[in-house]
Amino acid sequence: MANYDGNNIVAPVPRWEDIQRPMILASRSCIRLSEKMRNYEFKSKHVKALPQFSGHPIEDPLGFIKEFYLAVSTLPLKGLTEEELKMRCFSHCMKEDAREWLLNLPEESLTTWVEVYEAFMLRFYSPHQIEEFREKIFYFSQLHGELFHETWERFKTLLNQCPHHGFTNLMLSEIFYKALTPFYQTQVDIAAGGYGGNVTAIEKMNVYEKLARNSRLKGVQGRRVEAHEVGTRYGNFNGAFAKGTNLNHTPNDFLHGIQPQPQQPSSMISKIDKLEDMISKLVDIQTNAQHAQAATEAAIKNLEILSQEIIQILRTNL
Incomplete structure (x- = not known):
């Protein structure tokens, strides 16, 4: 509290406890x-x-x-x-x-x-990030097994992360073309009207967009077919566990990537059964043929013995 000396107001003398309490003033x-x-x-x-x-x-x-x-x-x-x-x-x-x-x-x-x-x-x-993005753009390449639309989307994402990269559209279209595999480069050439093509950079970008749409559509269809095939092949896997069938695998093995032995489709099992029947019949035929041959040889031998006996009787009577 301020003191009054009769003429002036004297500022209070700071105390030790005043500097021990934090004072937060209004801050804008x-x-x-x-x-x-x-x-x-x-x-x-x-x-x-x-x-x-x-x-x-x-x-x-x-x-x-x-x-x-x-x-x-x-x-x-x-x-x-x-x-x-x-x-x-x-x-x-x-x-x-x-x-x-x-x-x-x-x-x-x-x-x-x-x-x-x-x-x-x-x-x-930071400027360091800008240099890193520019290098990623300049040395961009298609990954192994990557579809066209996946490569194109990854390239556009990289450009959006560094819009001030400094490359012209012509340079970007060339960078992306060289990043593709020979197979996809051929597709681009065909879509652009031949190698190089009398097209501008924007027109070539539009070609990339068109091919990406087609690739995305085919990629989705391909994944659906693949999923159907996998589902057909392993369709009875969960059912086998539910029925307590021993497949020499556990669910944890399946989750960790250890695939169970696929169960054969019913059509394949039917064909295998037919093949087994045919083999069994062939074995029976072969066995019967062997028995028939043995019986024939025995009959011929008996006939020879009988013939010799008849000849001996005739000689004795004569």
Whole structure:
């Protein structure tokens, strides 16, 4: 409490306990908000619609900004411009390390959305990342067993992660073409009207889009056929376990990738049964033939003996 010496008010002498208690003074945000922005009615459903960014190295700052723009575009303006609404919403998206970064910025140092955006990108999107993305784009290649549409989508995702890569459309169309296997390069050549083709970069990109649509359609159909074949082949697997059949495998083996011996389809079993019957009949025929041959040889031998006896009797009578 201040003291009065009769003429002036004397400031109180600091006490030891005063410096032991933390004093938090009113602090303004680093983003300067007008009265209109401060009075914007922010509901809980609005906060839930906004993406979150924590500032971790594995997070994608550009991806967050794109999601942020999309989320803000769905909110009511209520007298604000879209830039003002972005400034009003931005602080609600920052969590953990990103939140700490935002709190440490000087008060009201960011007065426009452009300044907020530049400060954010300068902190969380480093030039080193740009160089890494450019190298990934330049040395892009199709993976083993990858379908055309999967390669094309992966390439476009890479471009979206670094929109300021600096490559022209002509260079990008050539990079993607060289990344393909010879088989898919041939498909591109045919679709473009021959090798190289008298087409522009945009036209070649459209060729990639068309081939990707066809590849996606065939890929889905192929997976459906494959799933049907797998289901037919292993259709009785779960039923066998339910009935207690011993397949020399456990469900855990199946989950860990150890495949059970496939059960034969009923048509195959029927054919195997028929084959076994035919083999049995052939064995019987062969056995009967052997018996018949033995009987014939015995009859011939008996006939020879009988003939000799008849000849001997005739000689004796004569």
